[in-house]
Amino acid sequence: MDALSTAIGLAYIFAAVLFILGLRYLGSPATARRGNLLAAIAMLIAIIVTLLDRQIVGFTWILIAIIIGTVIGSFSARLVKMTAMPQMVGIFNGLGGGASALVALAEFWRLSILSAELPLDFSITTLLSVFIGGLTFTGSMIAFGKLQGLVSGSPITFPLQKVVNALLMVAVVVLGVLIAGFDPSNILFLIVTLLALTLGVMLVIPIGGADMPVVISLLNSFSGLAACAAGFVVQNHILIIAGALVGAAGLILTQIMCKAMNRPLSNVLFGAFGTGDQAAGAVDAGGDKSVKAVDGEEAAMILGYAQSVVVVPGFGMAAAQAQHAVRELSELLQKRGIEVKFAIHPVAGRMPGHMNVLLAEANVPYTLLFDMDDINPEFPHIDVVLVIGANDVINPAARNDTTSPIYGMPILDVDKARHVMIIKRSLNVGFAGIDNPLFYDPKTLMYFGSAKEKVQELVAEIKKL
């Protein structure tokens, strides 16, 4: 190795170290931004160093492509609404997977033309790269579509779905063996690519829209693995290192996310559980049980004269974009000398940290936000809990009812507070599609309506007090 290659090699190692540190820092709140920056620097170093590689002779196309990519990437990142971030991440991720697949495809194309026989390990790694990358590409696009509302968020199922998927898998394996063992044919390779793209669609459509964050996280792990396989193909270690890092970290993160929902990953992928936001299920699940409803004036009285209020935001707040109104309400209450806290359930909303992001966007000070474990012991001393569009995360059935599908999921113990006021549009179920006994609890007051309007009404009424 001459001096240039040595410098390039050392720079790659340095980039690897920065990637590792970046990923580690990303996992802790105090250092997360620095972690992201470190990872970005690592990427920059890796790119620059690669451009110095003697193998690279033409720069025109590279420059054009990088500029196009940068423009698209930075604009979409800047313009995307906070609430649309999960699908944005999904689409980015799909593109990464797609890039790996394209690299493998191009490399296979070139070598298969040059020689009639390809080394076994080359065939296997190109196949892996194109398969995982292709699947990630279309899978992520479907996930994007579901979150963006372009594709129905409900699980899309049809008869014999699993059989079809299994057949597709078998076809991929058979073709793979053919390609690696017998005929390194371009056409066969293209067919594998198409099958991978199809599988990506097929595997994601039966999953409910609300489970997409988990799916995206899993696909993120996949795109790492695809990059890793591409690293074997082009024989570059930094791809292997960064790809394996992300592959493993993504897998762990997916696990953590599933655990927070108290559901195994298999259930997310094959459970067809999340019926999405449309969940109108169990029509008027109430039946003969009675609920107490309040109007705006009453609700304002109860809140305005409380000493301590805990706000529990949920998916409904996000759906109604009520976060700014909620911040106004909390400031108003504080001005009246009322102690206001926000109780954040780890899986409230539809993506991890959903509530934190929204409330931060609305400038609610972070100091008012409390994790489930910190706030739960306090509920018995709280005058009023104001639930805004949350449902599953406060369902006491998770604690009491062993037959409930969400039994065992940790919840916010709002039923232990003195009064509970719930803003939602109806008695309809939430994400998990199950009834909530808390609605019929004598201490519960239902304040029916869409979150944003109702909170604004509250603000107006409290000002009148």
Next chain:
Amino acid sequence: MDALSTAIGLAYIFAAVLFILGLRYLGSPATARRGNLLAAIAMLIAIIVTLLDRQIVGFTWILIAIIIGTVIGSFSARLVKMTAMPQMVGIFNGLGGGASALVALAEFWRLSILSAELPLDFSITTLLSVFIGGLTFTGSMIAFGKLQGLVSGSPITFPLQKVVNALLMVAVVVLGVLIAGFDPSNILFLIVTLLALTLGVMLVIPIGGADMPVVISLLNSFSGLAACAAGFVVQNHILIIAGALVGAAGLILTQIMCKAMNRPLSNVLFGAFGTGDQAAGAVDAGGDKSVKAVDGEEAAMILGYAQSVVVVPGFGMAAAQAQHAVRELSELLQKRGIEVKFAIHPVAGRMPGHMNVLLAEANVPYTLLFDMDDINPEFPHIDVVLVIGANDVINPAARNDTTSPIYGMPILDVDKARHVMIIKRSLNVGFAGIDNPLFYDPKTLMYFGSAKEKVQELVAEIKKL
């Protein structure tokens, strides 16, 4: 690579995975034994696989050497007393470092005869290996000697010691540059080896005997690095992997140990702080302050009629080998319906886990042992705390006296209990060499004498009650 080399390579990777898992499992109580087993299996696999290597043609000497090593290793491991384990680990560790140094020496010898010019990276890695390995070898032997009482445990210092050490270091660097850059001479290399051996002695003798566990842990990290360097020399990745693992893990562990003593590593290495067990310092530090002494009968009365007793063992219990008597005492008290707990300070005694090991040896049930953080809140409700040969770990100066050298070290808050009874031979200081205001506290009773006798006396007296 043919099939054999492929199999060997895969087996090495498998061994690396087992080493990693083993090390990780070793860090958690529930899995530690399994971790040790996994690491041992990994080592076995690596050894067997290496013997299959085509490079190895003669087996006689290897077999003989392995048998000798196994016999010595297993006998010393079986016969060593529990209390002598730290020095045993020290000597083992030194041998590992020595082995790395010998490998580098042999390899340098061979190649320097074959050619007049050696690749720069080869020279550097052999030098590193022989330097770190040699230093580890003699350093560990001195550590062993100090713990075993063969070398004085007190810091051995002499004028200009640091200057001499610095000169030795400079000499090593100069010779290293000569060897790597100009003349790959055997003789120079041997001189470097000797200098490394000398440095190992010089660096460890000024450190107090009681700090040897930390030194051994650091040298353990070094021997990992030496093995790592040897891996570069013989171009074998499993040495690099396992060596780097141990090097990094050992460094972290050393840090953790220092933190538990609330002293920076530099202070351990250059502080000449631990004056060892002999610490007779501050003669009769008591001065005009008065202490209350009790005799066996009185002490038995106080203990025998208490409702709750917490035993705090310290170095004195280990020195007097009183653990069996202590177990007897605790069983006797329990039979009288008294609640007995043991409070274990993380750095009580002279090695991490010292008290746990001793009490386990004496069959004290693990359920009676409580960590500092768990027991500290309980002291205010405890009738009698029985301190057996502990001193620094219960010194309230660490909490109150900002001028104290141990200020800031977390201690057992025994001074918050209703009564404190302390068994030790005199008012002499402990490891840190400082006086303990607790002795003069009105609620403290001193029960002077050697731990074993006094505890036995207590047992006898309580039986009479």
Next chain:
Amino acid sequence: MPQELMIGLTIFVLSAFVGFEVITKVPPTLHTPLMSGANAISGIAIIGALLITGRNGEPFELILGVIAIVFATVNVVGGFLVTDRMLQMFKKKDGKSPKA
């Protein structure tokens, strides 16, 4: 098995372990940013895309390469920016960093 593959495998295994170990107890708040940051890192495929595009091969390869670079660049640039935007929000107002 070629030597190069064996080395790649070793590096893969070690990196995967680092990835596993590095992510331990991530507070839920950070799940989305962490996912997003990791996603940006997976855009490392850009290196592969650069290598195949830069060597001026067949037109078909070049086209694939250019598309791959565009894709990966969007992933990288967009990924890091969007992650930073998310994380920025946690720092707002009182300037204090959120507790874990």
Next chain:
Amino acid sequence: MPQELMIGLTIFVLSAFVGFEVITKVPPTLHTPLMSGANAISGIAIIGALLITGRNGEPFELILGVIAIVFATVNVVGGFLVTDRMLQMFKKKDGKSPKA
């Protein structure tokens, strides 16, 4: 810098990270056994000793190699056994594993 060294360096850095990450919060009770177990692993130098002894070189090399094997074997065998002995003691009596 030779390719081989570069690869070694990569592997070294990754392994060191694994080593750092793997040891996080070790309860004090386990410090000594962990040290002892890690010490046994550092006896991996035995592989190097085997390689230099087995190739039947000069007598001087052979002597060094044999001593190195003896040293390393004592380290490995003694190290793992003594660690096991220490750990065994924590499992005594109630059969329950100690709490962290």
